[in-house]
Amino acid sequence: MSDVYSYPASMRRLVNELSKLPSIGLKSAVRLAHALIEPSNSAAEELAGAIVNARKSLRYCEECFSLTESALCSVCEDDARSRATICVVEKPSDLISIERSGDYNGLYHVLHGLWSPMRGVEPSAVRINELAARLEKLGCVEEVILATSTTVEGDATAMYIANMLKDQDVRVTRLAQGLPMGGELEYADELTLSHALAGRQAID
Structure with a gap:
């Protein structure tokens, strides 16, 4: 590969900014x-x-914090969606992946991150407190599905939320372990997600 530092300043800046994007290394940039x-x-x-x-x-939905161009996203605006179930995901792209499976008709809650004590990310830095407030506001949620990634941080976040909700009258479940360990939800195919949803297990 050509030496990036031999490029003119404007080119070096462009390469540098592109390389800051997720999954974009220097060669790709x-x-x-x-x-x-x-x-x-x-x-x-x-x-x-x-x-x-x-x-x-674009802005964040006032209810679930997914991406939208209006106050509420299309899922939260849809009266046909079940209000009895909320699926908690890390990012908007995870929501899209689950929607593509075609096997879920409830609501979502997007955290925009994961709890990570090692990186100094506190629960208040992601939208965990907003989840608790939303459950209280809705008052009709029967099940919370924790669909965080199967990483150390994803598992820790799931357990934190499960402990937070243990005294509430709501069933807390986790996607079945059909997802590869360390994998992110957005990269799972529709069939895998469908099986993971169908086989979700309660967290005691």
């Missing part, structure tokens, strides 16, 4: 940068416009 600055490629302007538009238009 260099390839993307070259593609974006190609004079015959109009993708750069279109991409820049899409990013600006998304940042202006």
Whole structure:
């Protein structure tokens, strides 16, 4: 690979910013940068416009904290969705993955992170307290499905929430262990998620 530090300053800045994106290493950032600055490629302007538009238009749902362009997301606005079940996920992309399975018709709650004492991330830094407040507000939730990733932090977050809810009249379940250990929910296929939902187990 060409030495990135031999590029002009503007190119180095572009590569540096691209490499900050999730799953984008230096080599991938260099390839993307070259593609974006190609004079015959109009993708750069279109991409820049899409990013600006998304940042202006998107917000978090006032109920579940998923992405939306209005006060409530399409799931929370849907009266046909069951209010008896809330599925707790780490990020909006996890919600999309579960929706693609076609086997869940309840509500969601997006944490936007995981509890991680080792990294200094307290429960208040993710939306765990908001989950407790939401359960009290709804007053009709019978089951909370913990669909965090099968990582150390995902498991710790699930156990923290389960302990928080142990004295409440609500069933707390965890997705079945069909998901690969250390795997993130958004990368699981629809069939795996379908089986994990169907085989979810209660947390005592």
